[in-house]
Amino acid sequence: MNVKRTLLSLLMAGLSLATYAQKQAPNGWHLSDPQTSGYYGISLDKAYNFLKGKKSQTVVVAVIDSGVDTTHEDLRPILWTNPKEIPGNGIDDDKNGYVDDVHGWNFLGNKDGRNVGKDSYEAARVYHRYKAKFENIKDPSTLSKDDQELYTMWSKAAKDVTKGVDPSSIMLIKRIYSEVKTGDSAIVKDLGKSVYSVKDLQAYTPKSKEAAAFKNIMVGTSAQNNNNTDITNKNLLDELESEMAKAESAQTPPPNYRGDIVKDNEADINDRYYGNNDVEALGADHGTHVSGIIAAARKNGKGIDGIADNVRIMMVRAVPDGDEHDKDIANAIRYAVDNGAKVINMSFGKGVSPEKSWVDDAVRYAESKGVLLVHAAGNESADNDTTWNFPNPVFKADKHRATNWITVGASGAEKNNLVANFSNYGKEEVDVFAPGVNIYSSVPGGNTYANFSGTSMASPVVAGVAALILEYYPQFTPQQVKAIIEQSAVPFTGDVTNPETGEKVKLSSLSRTGGVVNAYSAVIMADELARTGKFKTPGGKIKVDSKEVKIKKQQGAEKKKEKVKSA
Template sequence: MNRIGKLVYTASLLSLPFLTFAQNSKDEKPKDNWQNLDLKSDGVFGISTEKAYKELLKAKNSSPVIVSIIDGGIDEEHEDLKKIMWVNSKEIPGNGIDDDKNGYIDDINGWNFIGSAKVNIHHDNMELIRLINKYQPKYASALNSTPFNEKERKEFQLYQKLVTDYMAKLQSAQMGLQNTMMIKKYLDEITSSMNNQNPTVDDLNDFKPSNDMQSQVIKFIKPEIKKSDFKKFYEELLDGIKHYSTQVKYHLNVDFDPRKDSVGDDYSNSNERFYGNNDITGPDAEHGTHVAGIVSAIRSNDIGIMGVANNVRIMGVRTVPDGDERDKDVANAIRYSVDNGAKILNMSFGKSYKWDKKVVDEAIKYAVSKGALLVHAAGNDSKNTEKEDNFPTRLFTDSTGVTMGTADAWIEVGATGWTNDEDLVATFSNFGGKTVDVFAPGVKINSTMPGSKYKENDGTSMAAPVVSGLAALIWSHYPKLTALQVKDIIMKSVTLVEQKVKIKEDGDNKRVLLSEISVSGGIVNAYNALLLAEKTYSSPSSKSK
């Protein structure tokens, strides 16, 4: 899963392939808190949250809603989150006893399914690596002419696809690492020669390069540092090096197996429920902390940022490593969340391959049966998810892949920027006329980071918690609504987009209507949703439920 959400710089200046990450085509900076602002009054395509609070929610009472952040960890001590963390009142902190007898010892703010008493998993493989290792002993030496039964033939074809995908991804990661390291090398030479670690454009204009590579690097970075400054450029370059290095060393390393002798579970048993530890922060809580703040960072404390919802309890369920999440852990995270009272499950993660879809399907069915709403990020690969897989999904399938049902209480979320023009859809966002329900702000979203810090990130990972926050805002004021009613309200109250927007599909640039690449054809809107919720809640049919 792409967690950087930033431009990682090209090495076209080094005569090597163009490599980028998720980014928006707009270089300018949006207004602060833009995702919560109003298109008409503020000029940015937010979801009108502030308008809703000002005009619809004054003096209105609300009830707390538990939102589970199934992610990579949350800094529960963050200044903008600490007071709204879910607390398991039935558990006595630190006594080493499972007081509430739910199977999880000292789960005060949630649970960690990728850790043990000894260690927390930080990095993991991509699922395709785990599948390659699973099938390689049987199919590595096989040929197309090898006689297989129907099941074996499908496995062999999958293995061939996995290997092809793996080789392409590994080559891209290795080249990306080489390119970004080379840019860093020449930048370091330049700043060392200048004796200036934060040069301006004027400083670079005055500098006399000692070789052609330095000249090319300077030519490339000058327009980039005009957008911000050299330090920010350099930080993002280091992020790129870290990203590619992690891909090569961990995500795409067939010899790396972090699960072995770490978590302490029987990984072959997908139905095993009770393992892990109570450390919901873990070694890398950046992504989950950022997601949590978007949902409900405290609005009334005059510090930091403002989340969408103002009466939420955040439950941290650490499930996603730096790498692909595992199906067993996802299933257990879903079950843990609803068993402990979560009404909304935010899932800002996804992957292209599955290991045990059945166990995840069963957990999703369980969550739906308990009245929960599942909100899932559509993914950051600029792909049509009607054609390309992004697991988990709302579709339940049998062992042959035939669809056997669907999770109705599920919202799939794509990402948009702040400008109401053809660039509205984020360049990285996945889309799908039947697979993506709504779009929501997901570009340059400022939110909470570990250590009581704040940072802008991009991604459908940021768009999903905007929708989770909206669902929580609705539910907190209209608690008798069902999950399906909350979803229906969100879907029917979107701001419809009339103009065509740019996407890229199968290598071709296209201009399409938002209704062609999503079910609702619009961007979620808090003001409209609360008006519709009031109408729905006041109707006789709603009261009778």
């Protein structure tokens, strides 16, 4: 959930309550058809109408994330179950190195059952790891080639860690946190519940000035996040605690949260068989939400409908409350590939990557095995063409680009707010936009749902569309699925707002395709490619598996009528 910048701005600006005329779109708007609903969804019902009568085969989608609630009513039927593993017998039945990996694996755990929840930020880890080595270097050109590269990364980490941090700002954040906690405690007592949302506060009258102040923060944050009333006190407190930890990390090395629990050799990528099978563990909100977007059981009358109707979700837990570790991500990708995933969703990211080569090797492995990787662009309103954002598809060793990788920015429900104000962008580094604002999906609790926003929500929309294509057209390679998704994205010809500068620009300046993903357009194109070897859509040429496939224009009034209109 992308509430951090809004929260801090409210705290530092004296609880300013900016309001917006934009109304909140209905739950599930991301599945709707732009022509009939007015919301810029993915036209999913039209896609299924087109696919009616066609047979599908099951596709395994791995979600590398924070964990998943395996008891959730909308997720229980669609969880991947390892067919070669006997649950609970304490034996590695399939001899893959992971004992009782029934629904996936947790690389953030110990065999004794303990799990990593909170963790530090990669920039802080890198900054303090190399501080003694580089802090007194005056002329980096005197360093060896390898150390020059390391110095560049350390300098970036140092800038990220120390930017805007001084003792007075740390004291201010701590003071604000103390006041916020006082107000939160009062509301918890008044409402009789430890976790509450903005929705719960609508009929609540505070009894103290501290409670009133925190209610204002909650309501103001909701207003600045597209009137999302599902934002909770826990979301805001977690974000503020994270900011406190970041501020303190400029002066103090972060605790070894992961190492103290996992007990592997983090410096050895070949030490792979660590962790445990607890795929829910701690803090599974994010992974549960992402999983529901992709594949929550459809047409069961409960909660939400996922995008893909014949998918099994494999959870690979590798993302803590903090920054992921490169070793865990590399091993998570390999685990997913080795256990049959055809699509991997990666809704995470960070600013430095000390062991990028390990992740690159895993990406190459996925590429060689025909697995598509879908990655969230990030939520810093930044240009990925010029800003460090990891993982990414450009290999460190040779600067070649992975061909099995899609990077996704977040779009909103309405024409006048099409590009989410938090979304990263990039004419070269962001491939396509997809719905990522107020996306309604499953959260832990068995039968609980909420709206989250972020490119973390946009990425699984694309992963779900990719899985849908592979269900009905399993012969396609990752490169072909990527081409279909990108070429079928509905172009937006109106002006949009650059998230970083606020300028009015064209969507084509913020992404490679200049379009928003559309499931209906994608399956039409997939079907045409399967039948004729050619794409049936307007314009140009596209490379698929290193061969140019000519694209011919759609013919006939009826097909033109069915075509999703450009904005």
